[in-house]
Structures are given as C-alpha cells and as structure tokens.
Amino acid sequence: MTDWAHLYADRSKRMGASEIRELLKLLDQPDMISFAGGIPDPALFPxxxxxxxxxxxxxxxxxxxxxxxxxxxxxxxxxxxxxxxxxxxxxxxxxxxxxxxxxxxxxxxxxxxxxxxxxxxxxxxxxxxxxxxxxxxxxxxxxxxxxxxxxxxxxxxxxxxxxxxxxxxxxxxxxxxxxxxxxxxxxxxxxxxxxxxxxxxxxxxxxxxxxxxxxxxxxxxxxxxxxxxxxxxxxxxxxxxxxxxxxxxxxxxxxxxxxxxxxxxxxxxxxxxxxxxxxxxxxxxxxxxxxxxxFEEQVTRIRKVYSERRDHMLAALERHMPAGVTWGRPEGGMFLWLQLPEAMDAGALMEQSVTSAKVAFVPGHAFFADGSGQNCMRLNFTSCGPDRIEEGIARLGRLIAERMPWAA
The missing domain is CATH 3.40.640.10 (Type I PLP-dependent aspartate aminotransferase-like (Major domain))
Structure with a gap:
C-alpha cells in the first residue's frame, strides 16, 4: 500500500479533527441528549x-x-x-x-x-x-x-x-x-x-x-x-x-x-x-x-424560542449543578460556558458522560490555541427543548457531583 504520510505537506501535521464534528455523530443515538454542536433547531427553519x-x-x-x-x-x-x-x-x-x-x-x-x-x-x-x-x-x-x-x-x-x-x-x-x-x-x-x-x-x-x-x-x-x-x-x-x-x-x-x-x-x-x-x-x-x-420575522421568532431555552438551561444549572461549578449568563447566541474546579478534566468527563449519562458536550480545551482550559466545557442550548434540557442537565450534574475532587 502507498505510504501517504511522506507525501503530505508539512502543514498537514497541524490539521486535526474537530471534536465538535465528531460529537455530532452521536446525534443519531436516540437516547443521547446533545448539548455539543452549535446547531439551530430544525423545527424552527422557515x-x-x-x-x-x-x-x-x-x-x-x-x-x-x-x-x-x-x-x-x-x-x-x-x-x-x-x-x-x-x-x-x-x-x-x-x-x-x-x-x-x-x-x-x-x-x-x-x-x-x-x-x-x-x-x-x-x-x-x-x-x-x-x-x-x-x-x-x-x-x-x-x-x-x-x-x-x-x-x-x-x-x-x-x-x-x-x-x-x-x-x-x-x-x-x-x-x-x-x-x-x-x-x-x-x-x-x-x-x-x-x-x-x-x-x-x-x-x-x-x-x-x-x-x-x-x-x-x-x-x-x-x-x-x-x-x-x-x-x-x-x-x-x-x-x-x-x-x-x-x-x-x-x-x-x-x-x-x-x-x-x-x-x-x-x-x-x-x-x-x-x-x-x-x-x-x-x-x-x-x-x-x-x-x-x-428574515426579520424569522429572527424575531427564533430569538423568542432560544431566549426561553437559555433561561431553561440557566434555571436547570441552578437546580442541578454542585457547588464549585460556575457559568455566565449570555445576552444572546447559542452557548453557555461552564468552569469546573481546577482539578477536573472536562475531556475525561465527556468520555464518561457520553457512555454512562448519555449527555454530550464539548470539552473546553478544544477552544484554546495552547490546549489549556481542561476544566471548562461548552453547552449549546438551542437544539433541545425544555424537557430534554432539564433531563440532560440533571444527568450531567449528577455525574459532575460524583467526580468532584472532594467526592472521592
């Protein structure tokens, strides 16, 4: 077989798979609740x-x-x-x-x-x-x-x-x-x-x-x-x-x-x-x-729905996240950014989350040019309805609580 590696340009060494695109494959699993992709709700498309x-x-x-x-x-x-x-x-x-x-x-x-x-x-x-x-x-x-x-x-x-x-x-x-x-x-x-x-x-x-x-x-x-x-x-x-x-x-x-x-x-x-x-x-x-x-009618429509979903996720985080987890309140967009205690690794947490809790998110290190941010994660709130947001955050909160440094 052809040894392709020696033919590739040096720049190819800096090309890597998107963790987000890989996580999107999980959407086909009916029991998976995904907060991973920056995905609009298809039910709201015009x-x-x-x-x-x-x-x-x-x-x-x-x-x-x-x-x-x-x-x-x-x-x-x-x-x-x-x-x-x-x-x-x-x-x-x-x-x-x-x-x-x-x-x-x-x-x-x-x-x-x-x-x-x-x-x-x-x-x-x-x-x-x-x-x-x-x-x-x-x-x-x-x-x-x-x-x-x-x-x-x-x-x-x-x-x-x-x-x-x-x-x-x-x-x-x-x-x-x-x-x-x-x-x-x-x-x-x-x-x-x-x-x-x-x-x-x-x-x-x-x-x-x-x-x-x-x-x-x-x-x-x-x-x-x-x-x-x-x-x-x-x-x-x-x-x-x-x-x-x-x-x-x-x-x-x-x-x-x-x-x-x-x-x-x-x-x-x-x-x-x-x-x-x-x-x-x-x-x-x-x-x-x-x-x-x-366009204006569509934007008005999705703003209303996505705003409500943001609020649902923020409320669910308040109910289900253990002490030591922090997050912001965005005025718009599609994402919430969570910070875990410094000792926690969101990448390792994600691997367990998708297998046991059946909840997908994006580990934060993917967004840092130097690979830092291991204790951070990104959650999307636009692609799930209120019930799935509630259930997904509850599952995730339980998993995080189990893995807290002081829980051991």
Missing amino acids: ADAFKQAFEDLFSDGGHQTALQYSVSEGYKPLRDWIAGQMAAIGVPCSAENIIITSGAQQAVDYLGKLFLSAGDTALVGWPTYLGALQAFNAYEPAYQRLDPFANMSAQAYRETAAAAGGAVKFAYTSADFANPTGETLTLDARNGILDLAGDLDIAVIEDAAYQSLRFDGEALPPLMALDIARCGDIEATRTIYCGSFSKTLSPGLRLGWVCAATPVIQKLVLIKQASDLNSSTLNQMVMAKVAMSC
Whole structure:
C-alpha cells in the first residue's frame, strides 16, 4: 500500500479533527441528549418559505440561471440585500464590498489563506472559536492572546511575533455572544481592539455569526461600524466583517459573506475562483428570496424560542449543578460556558458522560490555541427543548457531583 504520510505537506501535521464534528455523530443515538454542536433547531427553519422559493424559481424560468455557473463575487440581488442589512447596523456599503462564501467558515479559511504566511502571528481569544483555529492552523501561524482588558503593548506583540519567525497580521474576535463563551465585548473593549490594531497596523477579523441572536440587553455597534465612525468610509477601514445565514435561516444551504474594503474583496474573489469558482447559485437565489420575504420575522421568532431555552438551561444549572461549578449568563447566541474546579478534566468527563449519562458536550480545551482550559466545557442550548434540557442537565450534574475532587 502507498505510504501517504511522506507525501503530505508539512502543514498537514497541524490539521486535526474537530471534536465538535465528531460529537455530532452521536446525534443519531436516540437516547443521547446533545448539548455539543452549535446547531439551530430544525423545527424552527422557515421550511415553507424555502419550499415556495424553490417552486417559484423553477416555475418562472429562473432555474436556468440557478443551475448555471455564476460570478465568484456572488448573486447580486443577495449582495444588495446584505449591503442593506449592513447599513442598518452602521456599516454603509455597496454590493462591491460583499463576497458570498460557502458559510462563514469558508470566509475564515480564506482570510487565513490571504493574510498568514508560515510563522506569522494571529491574535485570538483565549478561548476562541475552534473552527477558526482549525482554519488558521493550515497556514502555520503562531498565536498570541487577544485580551481586550489586558493586552500587551504593540511593541511587545511585535517582538514576540518576530521571535516566532513572522509578523502580527490580524486580530480575530467575535464581539457578540462569542463561541464558545457566550460573552459580549463592551464598547470599551471593542474600541481597545481597534486601538491595538491601529498601533500594530493589522487587520481585524470580526466573526459576527451570532450578532442577530440578541435576546436582551442593549445592542452595541459592530467593530466595523466603530471603525467607519473613526475613518469615515468603509474603504478606509481595517475591519473585515464575516456574516452567516446559518444561525438565522438555514445552515444547510451553506451561505455566508464577507464585508470589507474593495481591495480585500478583490483578493478574496481570486481565492474563490481558485477554490470552488462560486458558491451554489441555486442556493444563493433561493436564500435571496427567503431573506427578502421573512428574515426579520424569522429572527424575531427564533430569538423568542432560544431566549426561553437559555433561561431553561440557566434555571436547570441552578437546580442541578454542585457547588464549585460556575457559568455566565449570555445576552444572546447559542452557548453557555461552564468552569469546573481546577482539578477536573472536562475531556475525561465527556468520555464518561457520553457512555454512562448519555449527555454530550464539548470539552473546553478544544477552544484554546495552547490546549489549556481542561476544566471548562461548552453547552449549546438551542437544539433541545425544555424537557430534554432539564433531563440532560440533571444527568450531567449528577455525574459532575460524583467526580468532584472532594467526592472521592
């Protein structure tokens, strides 16, 4: 048999399986309660609107365009609609500032490819989105900690990056209801990141996949809006905004977007051309119809349901978690972040949980660039109804109590 290992590029050594994607395989087990994936509830998808959009497309002759190749930038009516949505959150722009991607995950991958040479440094949260680390890892970067409340000086970042063999290229952050912590950056923290990026002369990648899912609290302007307020025009910004339809309308159509200054979009178009030519034209045309017909109604609907589920999970945690376990209260999004006592290993706990308690979650170490965070875990509250949330948290609480250091 062929020995493939010696043929692989060195960068392949930094590629690893997503713990989340592996855990999704457990969803097929009927007795498993999964809090693992960042999964919207399929019962809440606007199925009738999608059905009607597909039917309309094939009845009015639009299928001839939908089934054909298309431009790499994306379907113009969809980009126009997105530009209108961006303007509504303080980012005046045009379709020329938008490229459609196959989900926000592809956007993050493309941006890693665009900015990172081997040895360059990416500033990321501690913890941060696992999918971003997976995407960036292929381009062999070093990582430094981005902490809006305790960042190093720009000079210290430069010196550390130089010692790693490259330069600082960007800061990656999710300002609203971050994956995995559910945290939202304050206005001061957002401005602090922009200040640091200005001092370093680097890009800011704003992953806004959850921005529409605010349940309570006051909405804050995205970093890109703050950036535009400073410099006056999107063409002068250093912020790159990544959006997604996956958490609002449907993840199955795999559509997201990047909003940025046109020089960045033009480079991303070249990457898109070399990668997959264009995102599915059919899916883009259908998504445009659905977004134009019911986006606000759909977002209002899921906010209500997901807010109630967040509250159910928070209440269940209060009832069932033993002393020594702590968690936050996110104002939106899909996740709760739990911290166990320092001596506990959430990875080892997960292995027992899926076999004995039949509850799945994501161990926290997967979200740290240095593999730390062993005593943390991420729970998703959007994919289960109240009864399963109650039962799952009760099972998990009993298991954690049994494994507490002082229980031995």
